[in-house]
Amino acid sequence: MIEQAHIDALTGILGDKGVVTRAEDRQAYETGARYDHGLASVVLRPATTAETSTTVAYCVRHGITLIPQSGNTGLVSGSTPDASGTEAILSLDRLTKTFELDLDNRSVRVDAGFRLSDLNRRLEEHGLFFPIDLGADPRIGGMIATNTGGSRFLKYGDVRRNVLGMTVVLADEDGTVLNLQCDLRKNNTGVDWKQLFVGTSGAFGVVTDCVLNLERLPQQTATALLVPASGAHVMPLLRAMEERLGAYLSAFEGMSSNAVKAAFAHVPSLKNPFQGGHVPDYVILTEISRTWAPREGEQSLDAVLETVLAEIWEMETAPLADAFVGPPHEIWALRHALSEGVKHLGKLIAFDVSFNRGDIMAFCDHMKAEMPAKFPGVTVCDFGHIGDGGVHFNLVVAKDSPLLGDPTFEPRLREWVFAVAVEEYHGSFSAEHAIGRRNQAYYDLYTTDKLKDMAKGLKTLTSPGKLGSVRFG
Amino acid sequence: MIEQAHIDALTGILGDKGVVTRAEDRQAYETGARYDHGLASVVLRPATTAETSTTVAYCVRHGITLIPQSGNTGLVSGSTPDASGTEAILSLDRLTKTFELDLDNRSVRVDAGFRLSDLNRRLEEHGLFFPIDLGADPRIGGMIATNTGGSRFLKYGDVRRNVLGMTVVLADEDGTVLNLQCDLRKNNTGVDWKQLFVGTSGAFGVVTDCVLNLERLPQQTATALLVPASGAHVMPLLRAMEERLGAYLSAFEGMSSNAVKAAFAHVPSLKNPFQGGHVPDYVILTEISRTWAPREGEQSLDAVLETVLAEIWEMETAPLADAFVGPPHEIWALRHALSEGVKHLGKLIAFDVSFNRGDIMAFCDHMKAEMPAKFPGVTVCDFGHIGDGGVHFNLVVAKDSPLLGDPTFEPRLREWVFAVAVEEYHGSFSAEHAIGRRNQAYYDLYTTDKLKDMAKGLKTLTSPGKLGSVRFG
Structure with missing residues (x-):
């Protein structure tokens, strides 16, 4: 599907380790996390920004389509090739060298191939973390390309909020390296170009490294399952919690009874706190957290949560029907079992x-x-x-x-x-998974012609080559 | 300076109130907050997005340069015309109608001409505010165009973090209205176009309304002046505070002795807490805050601050030389007197x-x-x-x-x-004031040719007409 001459040239750029041609070695790269399975002409694995640039330039000059792939944990078929066997995968999985922690600036510069778990493991001893909490374990480049949010968005925001700078390789004939490296929190000196590469599925350029904002790891956490009096009471309950807890509030997750029942059925070890095991129509998981260790004379966080729930219990609008304060690992175990439970x-x-x-x-x-x-x-x-x-x-x-x-x-x-x-309902067809092949049709359907034209123009301006699984314009 | 035929046509679009021609009426619009004074051919004051669109389209078709002006409180000559008398001001000051508060979503949709103070006054009864804390009182459109940050960025971020959606009029022959209205917090369905209009001084389009994230108003605040042991101890002190206070920390402002002395000299009513009135080399103002009212059994916030400062006092690295916990209005009065003091x-x-x-x-x-x-x-x-x-x-x-x-x-x-x-020092030549005419030369000097070309292309794609005081590319 790809000429031997290209393989030889690309091997010259990337070395043997950087070019995967055998079908059995390609397979993990060709198989996505949920629906998708494609066929790649080759898997290219640059280990540096310079190698990425040379590789991209070569492919653009020879009309080879590149599908950037990071952790390949996405759920919208954004990182796998189509079935034609003509598309090449550009994997970030060897871009894992740079790790420059800056404690004063509370930031880290990392290569885009770092796994989220590896990053957080190295940050833990400093009491820091990259605060995007996900079920999967993606690599950072893909988190930028999809602008992941996760379960603690309410407190920490999404990737967009936490990226300070990046290096991007553009898909043009030179493989232009765009230096958007920046470790500043305030900087308004023109177009904030890095925004273009956040959440756009890698179509405008390949992120090879970045500077990330870090947050302090929580040292105390309290969690509860809340039963709202009815569906109409969910918002009053959230507002009551926000009013009383402010920045303590780090999660407010909703779970339908069908999802909760599926989790209980699939994972019998889960603790069912509901009376007689009867699952209510809707359950809220809430978490509050503090970044410091318990201090003498300070109420425990469990006590804070109990106090707040007692206050809400007394409200005239009575948003709360029941509440169970419990240890975080037990409460979150239920939340984390939902996906698997539902699948079964x-x-x-x-x-x-x-x-x-x-x-x-x-x-x-x-x-x-x-x-x-x-x-x-x-x-x-x-x-x-x-x-x-x-x-x-x-x-x-x-x-x-x-x-x-x-x-x-x-x-x-x-x-x-x-x-x-x-x-x-004026909602979004993709909250935090981005577009990918899976949502292409809905991008085409729900985007105005004007915005499509602008995106097309922007594509020509930045990465005119064949890059990514999403067609903008 | 502008043909009567244009005045007549624009008056037909905007009415008499919408077109300011007399020199004495133009003057406030022509005079900026700090250095600048220009000469406008006319001041145009649309009251709706539709009027803005028709006005912009007319001016683009007739080659009239438009300088968008919001509160005209900027400090880099971004909102005033040059001295030629040929540029027209497009003022947002009549775009003040829409105010749609959404308590469940904790957001508000407002016209871009709202003053920050008016917005916050209307939000106060709901215990909410737009959390950008500034010395000036700008209008919202200009806050977007400059991506203002202010004194509580540490906790709440900048305008970029707090804008959910907007309507933009592009400077093309149709005065295209770009509907980027959105009240979603998670939405990854393509290019996030609104980012282009944040911090770019109005050159890519005129924001006429927007949806803003709101935060809960603090109900408790404690403040202190801290004296670091030396300049080298400022970062360890900040880190010690962040470690112990997390999201409580809402300000950490530095003040040089020269600035503090100037404030004391200019405003004799300021309280000088330092021993013998002797101002230390460097002073930190810190603030911690909570969004809820004091609760029984809960330590007061002053006590929390005292506890934390006592812990820091005991640190082996001894970052703290002295500390004065005092009432917020007294402590902030010093901070707010710095600008005026220095000017004198x-x-x-x-x-x-x-x-x-x-x-x-x-x-x-x-x-x-x-x-x-x-x-x-x-x-x-x-x-x-x-x-x-x-x-x-x-x-x-x-x-x-x-x-x-x-x-x-x-x-x-x-x-x-x-x-x-x-x-x-790899810093930024504009942290939170954006470019304006004042920083144009530094944009030209410190921006790479590639990024200038991309910005130029983007300008052609969006607003090819003569819009704004900044030349991109």
């Missing part, structure tokens, strides 16, 4: 949508009400980040359902869900 | 630079050491936002200094300060 119910069709916070419950209720008539046999197992408006709107189809034999079913379902989310 | 010492030449936090003190020491030989008679009166790396590097020349008669003096001084800041 049948075929999972997942949506990563987001809304104005006040519209989340209305959207989910709307869908639950209409689903039986529209798509009988499809179960809604939503959960998500209520505090920031993100919803993992997961649908499950029983494995023996006749719907699965209908090739029009999944496209029809997707179209309907996105139409309601985007057109009726 | 002589002619002020101000620089708004920023650094890696660890380099701030080194830069200031470097300049103080070299100044007497390079520019005798120039006094360094720096103060700034140590917590985020921003420094208001203010220089004062005695009013009777012969330097002021030398026309090469100020350009030479500026060149030298920026050269040391940018080239030696």
Whole structure:
């Protein structure tokens, strides 16, 4: 699928370790985390920015499509090649050398191939971490390309908020290296170009290293499961928590009963705190945290949480029906079991949508009400980040359902869900997974011609070569 | 300076109130907050996005240069016309209608002409505020165009972090209205175009309304003046505070003795807490805050601050020489008197630079050491936002200094300060004031040709018409 002359030239640039051609060695790179499996002509693994630049320049000059791949943990088929066998993967997995910690500036410069877990392991002894909390273990370059948010967005924000600078290789004939390195927190001297490379799936350039803001690791954490009096009480409950806890509040996650039941069924070791084991319609996981160690004379964080919940309990609007303060590892174990639990119910069709916070419950209720008539046999197992408006709107189809034999079913379902989310509720068709191949059709559908034209122009300005799985414009 | 036919046409679009032609009425619009005074051909005051669009389209089609002006409180001559009398001002001061508060989403949609103080006054009863704390009282559109940060950046970030969406009018022949309205916190569905209009001085489009993130108003605040053992102890002190206070920490401002002395001299009512009135070499103002009202059994915030300072006092590295906990209004009064105090010492030449936090003190020491030989008679009166790396590097020349008669003096001084800041210390020549006419030469000098070309291309893509005081590319 790729000429031997290209392989030889690229091996000249990257060495043997940098060029993967054998089918069995390529396979892990060709297989995505969720739906996707493609066929790569070759996997290219530069170990430095200079090698990345030379590789990209070579491929642009020879018309070779490059699909940048970081940890390959994305959920929208953004980092794997198509089935044609003509696309080359540009893997960041050898870009793992630079690690320059700056304690005064509370920042670190790292190569884009660092795994999140490796980064945080090295930061831990300094009481610091990169505060994006995810279920997966991506590499940093991919986190930038998808602008991941995660479960503690409410407190720490997304990747965009926490990137101070970066180096980018553009897909032009020179493989131009764009030096956007910067460790400044305040800097307004023109277009903030790094923003272009955040959340755009690697289509405008390949990030090879970056400077990240770090936060202090929490030293105390308290968690609870809350049962809102009803769906309509979720927002008053969130507002009551924010009012009383401010920056203590580090998570406010919503879990539908279907998702919670699936988790309990799949992981029997999970503790079920609900009376008689009866799972309520909706459950909130909340976490509060402090960055310092317990001090003499200071209330424990559990006591703070209990006090606040008692105050909320007494509110006239009565948003709270029940609450269980428990140890963080137990409470989070339930949250972390949701994905796997839901997958075991049948075929999972997942949506990563987001809304104005006040519209989340209305959207989910709307869908639950209409689903039986529209798509009988499809179960809604939503959960998500209520505090920031993100919803993992997961649908499950029983494995023996006749719907699965209908090739029009999944496209029809997707179209309907996105139409309601985007057109009726003014939500986003991709909250934190970015576009990828999976959402290309919805980018095409929901982006105005003017913005598409502007994106196309921007692509020509930066990376006119064939880069990335997403077509902008 | 402008043909009567244009005035008539623009009056047809905007009405009499929307077109200011008389010299005495134009004057406030022509005079900037610090250095600048220009001459406008006319002042145009649209009251809606539609009027803005029609006005911009008309001016683009007739080759009329538009200088967008918001609160006109900027410090880099970004919002006033040049002296030619050919530029028209596009004022946002009538765009003050929309105010849609969304309590569940903790956000507000406002027209870009809202004053920060008016916005916060309307938010106060809800216990909310737009958390950008500034000495001036700008309008929101200008805050976006300059990406202001201010004194509490450390906790709340800059405007960029707090803007969720906006409407922008592009300077093309149609006055295209770009709908980037969005009240979502997580949304990754393509290029995040709103980033282009943040901090770029209005050159790429005119923001007419926006959705802003809001934060809960602090209900408790404690403040102290800290005396670091030496300049080298400022960073260890900041780190010790961050470690012990986390998200409580809402300000960490540095003040040089020259600046503090000037404030005491200018405002005799200020309380001088230092022994014998002797001002130390460097003083830190720190503030901690909580968003909830005091609770029974909870330590007061003053007690928390005292406890933390006692812990820091005991540290082996001994970063702290002295500390004075005092009421917030007294402590902040000193900080707020610095600007005026410094101005009364002589002619002020101000620089708004920023650094890696660890380099701030080194830069200031470097300049103080070299100044007497390079520019005798120039006094360094720096103060700034140590917590985020921003420094208001203010220089004062005695009013009777012969330097002021030398026309090469100020350009030479500026060149030298920026050269040391940018080239030696890898700092920024504009931390939070953006570019404006004042910093155009430094944009031209310190921006690579590649980035200039890209900015030029982006200008053509978005607003090819003559818009704004800054030339990109």
